[in-house]
Amino acid sequence: MFTTLLIANRGEIACRVIRTAKRMGLRTVAVHSDADAGARHVAMADMAVNIGPAPARDSYLRVDAILDAARLTGAQAIHPGYGFLSENAAFADACARAGLVFVGPPASAIRAMGGKSKAKALMEQAGVPLVPGYHGEDQNPDLLKAEADRIGYPVLIKASAGGGGKGMKVAATAAEFADQLASAKREAASSFGDDRVLIERYLTRPRHVEIQVFADSHGDCVYLFERDCSIQRRHQKVVEEAPAPSMDPAIRRRMGEAAVAAAQAIGYVGAGTVEFLLDEDGSFYFMEMNTRLQVEHPVTEMITGQDLVEWQLRIAAGGKLPLGQEDLAIDGHAIEVRLYAEDPAKGFLPQTGRLTHLRFPAEDGRHVRVDTGVRAGDAISIHYDPMIAKLIVWDRDRPAAVRRLCRALAETEIAGLNANVGFLSAIAAHPAFLAADLDTRFIERHQADLLPEAQPVPEDALALATLGLLLDRNARMAAQARGSNDPYSPWSRSDGWRLNDEAHDTVTLREPGEGGAEHAVKLTYVGGGYRFHLREGEVAVRGELGTDGTLVTEMGGVRSMATWIRHGSDITLFRAGRTHRLHLVEPLASAAAEAGAGGRLTAPMPGKVIAVHVADGAVVEKGQPLIVLEAMKMEHAIKAPSAGTVTRIRFQVGEQVPDGAELVGFEAT
Structure with missing residues (x-):
């Protein structure tokens, strides 16, 4: 076994590999770009090497820089994670020439499966069914x-x-x-x-079912059962579970044997995933083989009790498979969801920004697991995938696992940017998901339920957000008074005290987004608390705010807990599994606010212009694509909001644009 392992990746997979490698007694080396100098995977590793600027092509995709880092630190093996160079045959060859162990399959196997067309021809020869x-x-x-x-x-x-x-x-x-x-x-x-x-x-209602395979260099190969990855958006997986619900044991065996045959046909070694489309009639068709560890591998680990990264490392060191096919069994049910920085209401548009607050459910070693590469205060950058974490749950059967997933999502708190927690919660609670009625167009079929129109913030949530503001103000003023020359000055009081009268106040909160509704919350200061004037009447409210944002309240005689987070004028309230984002409207700041930007079509995030479909002066119809922006490796079409005239195209193909930049001058007709 090698003693020093370099992880040629970043984020949660780098942290995941480091965790197992350290448990096995290996010394770990992280590589990082300029943007990731303070990243979690860098802090976890024993050593770290800067390999270049933020763009992946100048850092994580630079074979020479990674090999130099291995030589500099004395690493004997390289784990590529997934993405970046993990399925790059030239990188695997370069590692071999440098005398380094590549923790993955032979370069020949990567080449065989690297091109989908060539892979399908090979699978056809091996007798694996094709679409x-x-x-x-x-x-x-x-x-x-x-x-x-x-x-x-x-x-x-x-x-x-x-x-x-x-x-x-x-x-x-x-x-x-x-x-x-x-x-x-x-x-x-x-x-x-x-x-x-x-x-x-294009099959109309297929399920996406994949088989985890493992092969060693001694000629043995096994399958560790299947994962159902049918719930996808933009052809990217959102929810994965193992085993696949309602899987017929005979089909499971045939798919597993077909996956093993596929691996053996190309002389495979290490961890791989053979992906199939499973049709309603039980027919299945080969899609592709991923010659690496998959993002969703934790659900397989949860139902088999095996550490797949440890298997990878032992096999890469020349060892045999830890278990034979007859030794493997399915125990319980596991589900994984991917927490992304994205706005589901806006076509899953990736989000960039800083995670001002991040709290996950407590891990218990068996039922709940969180794989992440970020911490509170870290930034989600334009340069890399916007995944925040993977939340994985396990229980004795699928209904129990779904209940545990719902609870874990309710305990997940992300502030500072939009995330898909609410969307995932809607999936977990949907009757079709509970009934395991799954296919690759699940989101499309249930879009109205999963992405409903935004509802006004409930009045009691507005009251709690206001209460948090008042308690936070009290704490700040009390701290300021303690540090002053006159800590008992009446001017330092924040309890609304008035001589022979009650003090009244109004707090104005605005919902996010252009044209967000404003809410004026009226209240009266009373001894030890407040009286809020709500539509349904007056209610007595009191509470305590912890330094970690924990808000303990008693409202109308009912005691409850929430989390209250403030960043500048932005308030985020987490309550009963829901997230409410509000903006404090401060009169002085509002007076200086800019007017709306009518007639301007702006970049929803930083990116690069890759296509311009119209010219200055073009007359267009509503919904007509005008310009295409590429960000986080995905295309985003900027469309005409109504019929009108393009007055000016401000960027050309190949140009980088910052977040909020005006892309197109536009006049509606």
Whole structure:
């Protein structure tokens, strides 16, 4: 066994690998970009090396910099994690030439499965069933269109060289094909440096079921059962669970054996995942093989009791598989959800910013697990994936695991930017999810339930947000008085004291977003607390605010707890599993507020312009794409908000734009 391991990655997977490596007694080396100098994985490792500027192409994708870091620190092995260079055959070869152990499969296996078209041809030879489609090398657009016509619409256009939903588009009709093909090729070229695509029949209600395989260098290979990853958005997984609900044992065995056959056909070694589409009639079709550890591997660990990273390290060191197929069994049910910095209400638009508050449910070693690479105060950057953490739960059966997931999500608190916690909670509580009625268009089918129109903030939540403000003000003024020359001055009191009268006050809070509703919360100061004037009448309110934001309240005779967080004028209230974001309207600040930005179409986040569809003076219809922005490796089309005229295109293809920059001058008609 090697003694020093370099992790050529960042974020939660780097932290995950470091945790197991340290438990095994290995010395760990982190690499980081300039942007990640203070990151959690850097703090966890025994040593760390800066490998370049923030953009991944200048740091985490630099083979030479990573190999230099290994030489500098005496590392004998490199774990690539997932993403970045994890499925890069040239990197695996470079490690071998440098005398380093690559914790992954042979470069030949990566090459065999690295191109989806070549992989499907190999699987066809191995007898693994395939979805009808075109997987050829000829990328002439006319040929691709003819093949799509032959297969029949809808068709799926997929980047041949990658995964993770990048470069994946659906053409519902022949008229859409050209535009969707161009978009898929742009994303593929940007994400993988290769714009080749393949075309497949788009199954209407398939499930995405994948098999975890492990092979050693001694000729043995096993499968560690399946994971259902059907719930996806933008072809990226959101919820994963193991085992797959309602899986017929015979189908499980056939899929497992097919996955093992796929691995053995390419001389595989290490951890891999063979992904299938499972149709309603029990038929299954090979999609691709991921030649690395998957993001969702924890659910397999939870139901098998195995540490898959430890398996990887032992096999990479030349060891045999720890267990045989007959030794593996399924115990209970596990579910994983991915917590993302994104705004589900705005098409899952990735968010950037600082995590001003971050609290996860307590881990208990068996039922609840959190894998994360960030801490409170860290920033979510434009340069990398916006995943905050993975929340994993386990219990004796699926209904119990779902209940535990709902509770864990209710205990998750993220402030400073938008996150998808509420969206995940809606999935976990949805009747179709409870009934395990799953397919890859689950979100699309239940979108109205999962992404309902925003509702006004409840009045009692407004009252609690106001109470937190009052208690916070009291604490600040008390601290200020204690540090003054006259701590007993009446001017330092914040309890609303008046001679022979009651003091009244009004606090104005505004909901987030353009045109957010304003709420005036009226209150009266009374001994030891307040009396709030609500629509349904007056209610006595008192409470205590902890330094960690814990708000203990008694309102109308009912005692409850919440978390209250303030950052500047922004207030975030976590209560009963819901998150309420509000802005304190301060009269002096409001008087200086800027007027609205009508006639301006702005960048929703920092990014790069990759397409401009119109010219200055163009007359456009509502919803017509005007300009396409690429951010976090995804495309975001800026569309006309109404019929009108484009007065000016302010950026050209290839230019970087900051968050909030005006992209297009626009006049509505």
